[in-house]
Amino acid sequence: MEPFEQVLEEPADDGGSNWQRMPVAEDTSGGYHTALTIILAGWGCAFFGPLSLFFPLIVIGGFLKLFSERKLRAAAVVVLVTPFTLFAVLGIADYARGVAHIRGYGYPANEFFNLDRQARCPKVNYGCCVMGHEWVSLLPYNMAVKSLGAIIGPMPGSYRGSYPTKAEANLALAQAKEVSRNDFENDLVILGNKSIRLDNGVGKEMLERLHFGLLEWSDQAPAKITAILYEEDCLIVRVPVLEETTPSAAIALFDVQKGRPFAFYSEGAWHHPLPPVSYQRPD
Numbered sequence: 001m002e003p004f005e006q007v008l009e010e011p012a013d014d015g016g017s018n019w020q021r022m023p024v025a026e027d028t029s030g031g032y033h034t035a036l037t038i039i040l041a042g043w044g045c046a047f048f049g050p051l052s053l054f055f056p057l058i059v060i061g062g063f064l065k066l067f068s069e070r071k072l073r074a075a076a077v078v079v080l081v082t083p084f085t086l087f088a089v090l091g092i093a094d095y096a097r098g099v100a101h102i103r104g105y106g107y108p109a110n111e112f113f114n115l116d117r118q119a120r121c122p123k124v125n126y127g128c129c130v131m132g133h134e135w136v137s138l139l140p141y142n143m144a145v146k147s148l149g150a151i152i153g154p155m156p157g158s159y160r161g162s163y164p165t166k167a168e169a170n171l172a173l174a175q176a177k178e179v180s181r182n183d184f185e186n187d188l189v190i191l192g193n194k195s196i197r198l199d200n201g202v203g204k205e206m207l208e209r210l211h212f213g214l215l216e217w218s219d220q221a222p223a224k225i226t227a228i229l230y231e232e233d234c235l236i237v238r239v240p241v242l243e244e245t246t247p248s249a250a251i252a253l254f255d256v257q258k259g260r261p262f263a264f265y266s267e268g269a270w271h272h273p274l275p276p277v278s279y280q281r282p283d
Contacts, residue, residue, distance in 0.1 A: 119149025
């Protein structure tokens with residue numbers, strides 16, 4: 001016998017002395033168990049701040065896995081139950097019912113609250129506090145509403161008249177007529193032989209919010225409210241605003257039928273993160 005020689009013996013075949021690999025259980029659910037795992041992981045990331053950036057990767061990766069395994073129904077479930085699909089469907093439903101809003105976050109800029117030019121729906125801002133996952137709900141909802149506006153037209157029940165741009169409004173105001181302050185405060189605009197009635201309280205509220213009365217005590221030129229009817233369905237009103245640096249004014253576009261402003265343009269230094277008067281009637 002050689003030094004340090006060791007004789008190895010075969011283990012007995014007793015059914016328990018040999019290590020055996022445990023069989024892997026197959027997914028007999030047609031991929032639905034995998035789909036459920038992907039859905040839960042996707043929803044968990046979608047509303048957890050910056051982790052929401054991983055949400056599309058989870059959904060796309062899971063979909064491709066199931067699709068490559070030809071588990072098409074499970075793959076379709078993954079797509080249909082994502083937050084993207086849910087909020088897109090919600091946007092379509094709100095558009096059809098005439099209650100959709102273009103949604104946003106952060107500090108609103110001038111003209112933010114003007115009606116959307118295509119969908120003609122109002123806008124809403126949820127404040128300046130951002131968690132990082134807001135895009136998950138905003139992006140599909142706004143895309144659905146704007147796409148319907150581009151394809152079908154204005155949202156049911158919304159303004160359907162002309163919508164001049166700021167340049168077109170300024171060009172039209174070159175031919176504007178002066179409007180009596182007293183008439184405007186009483187929700188009446190008289191242009192020649194035409195009388196246009198504003199919604200109850202709109203004229204007075206607008207002048208108060210713009211601090212129109214302060215112009216009487218300033219060194220600026222006498223304040224004059226001017227207006228012109230644009231294509232018979234849109235009333236353009238210019239109201240001077242007191243600013244220290246430069247002559248300024250608010251240009252409002254009114255829905256003639258509803259008697260409320262649906263858009264505001266800024267002239268000079270006037271800044272308006274919030275509209276003086278909203279298009280929607282207060283509850």
